[in-house]
Every structure is written in structure tokens, then in C-alpha cells.
Amino acid sequence: MVKSAAGVGITGKALERGIAELRVWNPREFTVDKHITVDDRPYGGGPGMLMKYQPVHDALIAAKLDCNSLGKVIYLSPQGKPLTQALLAAASKLPRLILIAGRYEGIDERFIEQDCDEEWSIGDFVLSGGELGALVVIDAIVRLLPGALGDEDSAQQDSHVDGLLDCPHYTRPERVNGVSVPEVLLSGNHADISRWRMKQALGKTWQKRPDLLQTKQLTEEQKSC
Ligand code: 9WO
Secondary structure (H helix, E strand, O other): OHHHHHOOHHHHHHHHOOOOOOOOOOHHHHOOOOOOOOEEOOOOOOOOOEEOHHHHHHHHHHHHHHOOOOOEEEEEEEEEEEOOHHHHHHHOOOOOEEEEEOOOOOEOHHHHHHHOOEEEEOOOOOOOOOHHHHHHHHHHHHOOOOOOOOOOOOOOOOOOOOOOOOOOOOOOOOEEOOEEOOHHHHOOOHHHHHHHHHHHHHHHHHHHOHHHHHHOOOOHHHHHO
16 A cells, blocks of 8 residues: 555655655564464453554564664654654655554554654544555655655745745636736736735735744744735
């Protein structure tokens, strides 16, 4: 699932070009019993199953051996630290990441405590496994790596890079269902265009995500918009 989803688009191209490398380990291949058991019942009772310590631990040891034990170990779960662009940008500078995707109702707590460095969340919701969380992290980080995007500036111009939402974008034709492209974008005046975009980004953020403005220090240029 992780290999195939990461194999398309920008991440796929980056992997092909050797800008990033992706390896996967299946805990099932590290089981020691004849029934290849990765799950067990929770102590204390209750519904559902948990991932056993030993197979995920041994899979992680194998991953670390392959990486010369470098690399932060990150468990994806709804209990984790909320992911932000800033956190991902910092992580994109590390040489390696080991992402742990759980299944069932979770992993034995001792694995999270003893084997993982951090716990990250992609949002306040529950998935059926951590793989989609890991894929979100992979996608968001790989596109930040030098050379991953065609245009070197595009990652710098992203929505959220500046802590603001993106401004609106328009392409041809000039009119769609009676709505015209804002005049300033046709003016060719790059200073005006830049100011308009900043003002739009500030307005959109104020309307849709006022929480982002609570903590943000605006630049003099932004205040003047
Ligand atoms: C399943 C479940 C079923 C019945 C009652 C409680 C339950 N909790 C869970 C649960 O949290 N399962 C998780 C599934 C176990 C760890 C991997 N899974 C997961 C990761 N779901 N959602 C994520 C996740 C990862 C990153 N950011 C947001 C969500």
C-alpha cells in the first residue's frame, strides 16, 4: 500500500530519480510462530486486538540495521503531536525517518515508550491503520527535498509556508460563467500583483482560519496590506 501510493506523481518521480529512497518492512515477516501472529488480546479485556511487541520490535531492528541505525523513529497515531508545515520542513532536513504504521486498536505501549522517538498525528480522526498517516508524511516531506519539484521556488510559495493560507489562483479563459479574472493579475505590474496576493492570503486566513493569525507575527509589509 505504501510503496504503490508513494510510487505515483511527485513522490514517484523523486523516488525514480533517487532524490529520496523508500523501504518497507512487514511485521508479519518477523513473527516466530507457525501462525504468523502479529496481534494479541488486550490485558484488562475489551474488544479488539493489539499489535504484539515482538514482531514490530524485530521489524524495527531490521529497518535500523538497513539504515546504519540512523533515523528518528516516529509512530503515527491520533495521540501524536499535531503535524504542521514547520515540523515537516524540519524533518525534511534529517537524513532518514523510520515511520511506524500500526493496525488493529494500537500497539503495545512499551513499543511506543521504548522504541519510538516521537508520536505524530495528521489530524483529530481515526483511520483503520497508520499507513495513510505515514503516506501523508512521506508526500509532504519528499516534495520539500531539493529537486523534487520542477520549479525550485514552488515549495517556497506554498500555502502554509508563511503561516498563511494560499491566495486565489486563476488560469485561462479570462471569463468563466460570468466571472472575470481580477484586473490586477492582467496588469503586468508585479509589485501590485504581489501586494494583491498578500492581501488575499491575509483575508482568506482571517475568514477561514483566524486561529492561524492568533500566534503569527505579521511583517511590516503584511500589516500594510
Ligand atoms: C481503533 C479502535 C477500535 C475500537 C475502539 C477504539 C479504537 N481505537 C482504534 C485506533 O486508534 N486504532 C489505531 C489505528 C491504532 C494505531 C493505528 N491506527 C491509526 C492511526 N488510526 N489513525 C491513525 C492516525 C495516524 C496519524 N494521524 C491520525 C490518525
